[in-house]
Amino acid sequence: MGSSAAVDKGADFANYFCTYGFIYHQKEMLSDRVRMDAYFNAIFENKHHFQGKTVLDVGTGSGILAIWSAQAGARKVYAVEATKMADHARELVKANRVQDVVEVIEGSMEDITLPEQVDVIISEWMGYFLLRESMFDSVICARDRWLKPNGVMYPSHARMWMAPVRSGLIDQRVSDYQVAMEEWRSFVDETKTYYRVDMGVLTKPFNDEQRKYYLQTSAWSNLHPKQIIGTPAIIKEIDCLTVNVDDIRTISTSISSSISEENLRFCGFAGWFDVHFRGSDQNPVQKEVELTTAPSEDAGTHWGQQVFILDRPERVQVADDLTIQFSMSRSKENHRLMEVDIKYEIRRQSVRTSQKKFYIE
Template sequence: MRGSADGVASDRSAMSNGGVAVDKGVDFANYFCTYAFLYHQKEMLSDRVRMDAYYNAVFGNKHHFTGKTVLDVGTGSGILAIWAGQAGARKVYAVEATKMSEHARELVKANNLEDVIEVIEGSIEDVTLPEKVDVIISEWMGYFLLRESMFDSVICARDRWLKPTGVMYPSHARMWLAPIRTGLGDQKMRDYEGSMDDWFGFMDETKTYYGVDMSVLTKPFSEEQKKYYLQTSLWNNLHPNQVVGTAAVIKEIDCLTVTVIDILNVRASISSSITTEETRLCGFAGWFDVHFRGSKENPAQHEIELTTAPSEDHGTHWGQQVFLLHPPIEISEGDDMIVNFSMNRTKENHRLMEVELSCEIRKPSGKLLPPFKNKYSIE
């Protein structure tokens, strides 16, 4: 989930997901059309952490915008384009794939910026601009940063339209992982067990009343329910005291130089130390932050950070992605962990992700706990 969308409304296929053909018509129906609704835009425009970061980044660094040309990739409601115009941009190209472009055009007009901002409905992969731009601004981040794969479109825009001296907003991004405690795992296990109890009741009734034995389907039903309840990551806004060990960066991104190949697979081996006395390791949480630093040649005057880390009072609509363990593991302060993490795009839908996570825990005595490995989906 994020604040705007850029895509394509044609039926042609595109190459994405590491060279796998993607049907653009299906992609539009499954993904882009979601952002054509004002209620969805309102949800993200109400995220004060998100809004404040972009607002402060633009107006705290007017030197990047005054008299400059700007491209807003996936303009959505048009608010980033409007801020760029208000900050003094000479010209802003606001590209939007969905009919939200019509609302953006009206909003631009209502804010007296129609002479500066040109709203273009279409895919950034397909549109042609009359000039190169000095700044590319976009709010492309999905759950755990890379879900939705919209960053592909931003990279495409950068490679096609950004001047060699241009800057990216945001300019950098990082992905984090940390061990956590939470009651979500217990709840999800109860949900799974309840679904199986319901299945057995259904199976008995079908045999009694209709003479059909459904037991052969018990295993695939169980696997289906396990994936839904136990192997799908969860969205949650965690409190900082739910983080029970040190957090580690699993991916760093320079938006000015990164390629699509660089983000197809995220792999990391990290270490973490438990910092909480006698608790349960219930899973891991992933979050991200992005930074507005400009570039080495043209740095920001005021660097801004937007973080989705666990917070006491400033959660975001992104929250954190929670990867649960079943059952939890008893841990204590001083335990050391080696965590191997990998994340890939699913074969069925390049906008969704598959995660594999394994861990070894060593006690201060040197004793190793049995290692574990789990798979999850980010849907």
């Protein structure tokens, strides 16, 4: 994944873009075999979309998607990158002898100008739980400005998923929160005893900080499929060719899930995504490729899953049904982070309702 966007550019660069300017961060993504195989296969199994065509790579990062596009036969590839990683991308393009095809452009997608429209827009724009980072906004901007009417998007479709889970993360997070509060109480006592200053008035705001960090901020995990204890449900489906920013700014839906086994420890919910390379109705792929970040025994990704833990686990049975009200919107403080509200009901012989706010940071 590279980067390309514009809003309050100084702060945005410091908080987001600069991360992608480091080779170590690019290496993490380039080492993700699920990610790499999906894009490699999507390009080289569908060369008809690239041969003799113009391609725009949004957020090119190291430039690997642009290089592959050139190797697949593209006539011209515009590789846009907002960070100084553009310099490294140029070196890689030259080292792989595609400099006559690939032009690396340093700048945000919203600001640059291309000399022509393109046949293909390719980008690895996906963040945690698909939409964290809001990089898809730049892809939409690129599509609306530069994609030909019969052009195709790589990937072409995306889906967000959620399911109830069991996980030891809940015990670890609760334990870490309790330790933090115990250390705070010791700190207050010692400060009052040794330095004659009572810090107790800050106990509540400190507690609020720690609760948000340990108990309300989603946790990254690569779960095993057996940790999924109910039927997964689709939260959102996206057609990359037609979606607009307002469609993804706020997501609100109602889903349901049925518990799959007896006497399970229900600890929270896991969210993940998949994307598909299908081309378009007018210009389909020859071979469809899927990239999924679902829990897997042996094919984890750097995206993993986002786990939203309950305040305390509870027992559920195979006959239980969950009705879940899900809402996700962009943080007011940082549009690249997300706030999530989950309200759920467990339907047994009686109904139990719970609600909680989470943050994806």
